[in-house]
Amino acid sequence: MIAVRDSFGKALLELGRENKDVVVLDADLASSTRTIYFAKEYPDRFFEMGIAEQNMMGVAAGLASVGKIPFVTTFAVFATKRACDQVTISVAYPSLNVKIIGAYTGLLSGYTGATHQAIEDISVMRAIPNMIVIDPADAEEMRQAVKIIAQHKGPVYMRETRDEWPDLFDKSYEFEIGKAAEVCSGSDATIIACGVMTSEAAKASKILSKENIGVRVINMSTVKPIDKDMIIRCAKETGAIVTAENHNIYGGLGSAVSEVLAEEFPTPLLRIGIKDTFGESGSNEDLLKKYNMDAGYIASAVKRVIKRKKVQ
């Protein structure tokens, strides 16, 4: 297991080796975001921008408009909120080829607490036209996603989880923007998850299998554009959906899935995530437990939603 952010940093370094158009900008956080690997190897293509995120986003837009592929990294809270208007107008409106990497996902911010916990970044980025939104589930998916988003022409927002996280995928997996992947099979209900919550969901599925409840788990790492077909298929085949995200339940994955189901195939649904409250300092494990986002809680939610299925 390697920390997801290390997987990001190494993939970015490799990408820099392969593609000379890749440039990196960071706001005094390269050791945290792990762009430091790139910075050391390619100092001429690394721009330390200081603690000035709005300017950083604009400079990235300028670099992109003359043909570079800028990766802009800072903590997710600052990338998506301090510089939100710059992301919207300087980057997304002209659809510039800027890759925004938001480090430290949801509650998992290395003990730093509410000031550094990005609990609304997906919601904000999802509402910006032209923006693609990705929350990779593990180190392997992150490694692949770095390359894939560089090949995609246009703005991307991708979350970067700080710590080690259980491996779900190996090299045989093929990440594709907008394509969800089944990580556990089952037909009694489906958990649709993204980011670190996919492996929590997989754990929940394991717990429930001991009680003979077969729960499908879908990794919906691309929150936008969302894989509608997969959502509708799972709703039809399993009849009940739980969403799980390391984010406020307002505006994120749960909302995106609800939108699809409400319009296309109304299905009993429960959303797991941060319930519209600010976070606090603590270990990853303690935080997921306290905020009702751990595997045990997800399993109980699955049982509740199964009870709401229509009697056939």
Added chain:
Amino acid sequence: MKIVEEKIIDDLKEKAKIIRCHIVEMIYRAQVGHPGGSLSAADILTALYFYILSIDPKNPDWEDRDRFVLSKGHAATALYSTLAERGFFPTDLLFTFGQIGSLLQVHPDKNKVPGIDASTGALGQGLSIALGMALGARVDGKKYWVYALIGDGEIQEGQIWEAAMCTAHYKVTNLITILDYNKVQLMGPVSKIMEVSPVKDKWLSFGWNVIEIDGHDMKQIINSIYEAKRVKQKPTIIIAHTIKGKGISYMEGTHEWHGKAPCKEELEIAIKELTNSV
């Protein structure tokens, strides 16, 4: 220093007159737009597009072209009029400005209009974008110049000073910034709304080279840019003292014409004044 021939200066002045006429006519026809800040910038834009910039209207996306970022994007009518006169698109298009489906948005969209290098309109953002372009030229070893035009109200934005710090830190000399110092913003004089003076000292203290000129004097505009191009190690800002609404007596120096369209009679007076001016 290269001496610009009088004939060329006279031609530029004539061009600026035509551009000013387009500006008021566009705004009159659309009944939207920003005449004050467009008219104050008209001479600067004329000098840039008809004398300074290395560009090709037939090939607007030419990789090695000079770039221009209109950071004060609400002066779009000045930019559109200049681009049309320079041959980037037919002047007829000017009179679709602001109408539904038009390429000419009230604030410029780089993906809609040939010759526009940045989408602007949210004040404070353009200098950073221009800086990114200038750094891009450095990474690629390219020789093009980047120009940014910013407003004096606009420099109240914090991002401008982030960009100012960063430009000096990276010793960026292929970016030339011009301040349209017309001393008026949307609600009134800059000194009343939020004083920005001493402007020169602020930029000096951020590590910039500063040149002050009369922003309606073609010779001074051109010469200051030549001078800026020779400065090593430091970015240059040209503080261009201008008059908001320049060229139309009832608009000059007032904030009331920041974002107001003239009526028919006002348009006629404006055109008469512009064509009769020397």
